[in-house]
Amino acid sequence: MSNAETRPVETRCGAADGDGSAPRPPVEVLTPRDVPLGGPRAMTVRRTLPQRSRTMIGAWCFADHYGPDDVSRTGGMDVAPHPHTGLQTVSWLFSGEIEHRDSLGSHAYVRPGELNLMTGGHGISHSEVSTARTTVLHGVQLWVALPAEHRDTARDFQHHVPAPVAVGGAEIRVFLGALAGTVSPVRTFTPLLGAEIVLAPGASPTLPVDPRFEHGLLVDRGTVRLGGTGLRPAELAYVHPGRDTLDLVNGSDGPARLVLLGGTPFEEEIVMWWNFVGRSHADIVRARQEWEEASDRFGAVEGYPGARLPAPALPHATLTPRRNPPRA
Structure with missing residues (x-):
């Protein structure tokens, strides 16, 4: 899934700072914020990661929870081809069906109880569209940050039931x-x-x-x-x-x-902006430019009936480090 915010926050995530001396509750409760995916009948997702109080859980760096969504009312999901770097996307549904196409040539369906995992290390692009068979769309979309030694790994797609x-x-x-x-x-x-x-x-x-x-x-x-x-x-x-x-x-x-x-x-710090995970502001700038220039880095998605998503404008401000709280 694309991060469809028109002004995505540039975020540095990862290792905790501080000395860890303050006691922490045994269970911390995080509440999500609502994010519309866009369009005249926008489907809204509940975003739990990242947020100010916690940016990552292990290598999990992004968590969207959506539905149950009445597709006849909202129009469902229609996310045009968009890029990813430095991460794996994890799609998991409770109800409905999503058609997946990517620049590796994969054409697959996300169904309840079936895992679709896509690796976009150096670069990949994909589209996601809820199918005509879907009446209620409900599930989670998750991202996993790749460690530095694997962040430029080749494109991959795995399916598991x-x-x-x-x-x-x-x-x-x-x-x-x-x-x-x-x-x-x-x-x-x-x-x-x-x-x-x-x-x-x-x-x-x-x-x-x-x-x-x-x-x-x-x-x-x-x-x-x-x-x-x-x-x-x-x-x-x-x-x-x-x-x-x-x-x-x-x-x-x-x-x-x-x-x-x-x-x-x-333990590594990552910089996450829009659909890119990098290690520096320069990484993000480069990835955005190459997507806008239709670089071979991301390939092409065949079979989607429409234009690909343009990248949002980069922020003018210098990114501010945002880390997890110190571990007790």
Whole structure:
């Protein structure tokens, strides 16, 4: 998905600053902001990452949560060809269907319970359009920052359908990393976890997790408690490294659905603007110029019936470093 803001904030993300001496709550609750994707019937997404209080969770640097969206009212998703650098895009749907085309030549569909992961290291472009079969569009779009040694890696596209695993009233689909005895075969460039969790009413599983990881738990539906902290739909709970279990409780009368993200703290600083991840302002300027000049760096998307997205104007101000809070 493109970051469709007309004036995207230039952000430096990554390693924490400070001495880490101030105590931090065991679970921090992050609330999203609404961002319209544009057009006369704009579909609005809820953006949880990045934000001022936390820019990354592991290498996860961007999280949009959208729907349930009545396509007949909003027109659904129609994102023209646009570029990416220095990241992987992770598409995960709860309902609906999205047609994906990219400059690698991939033509695929994003469907509920199926992972589409696209690697745009040195450069890639793609389009995303909800299909005519879609009535309700609902899902998450996530980005993963690539570490410096892999940020210029070649274009790639992977598709994976994880099998559900039952654990203590929870149904878990692990699309990246390992959880509940299941390991995803999908390649990542830093240690990561990504999973959908559906909790039965009243379920209270304890999930063993990697204590090296920091974790984020995004609530899609239901009222959930994580380690005693209450969470409402669209909120994202953040848990610092050091915990080897996550205690979940579904306090809802119906099923609760969650997306669990995790990874080892990303110690590098990245600069993220529009759809580009780089290491400096100069990286962003170069990527934007090459996209505007239709450079071979991004290739071409075949089969999309329309023009590609132009890049927004760059900000005039010098970027201000924005880091995660210090770790306790």
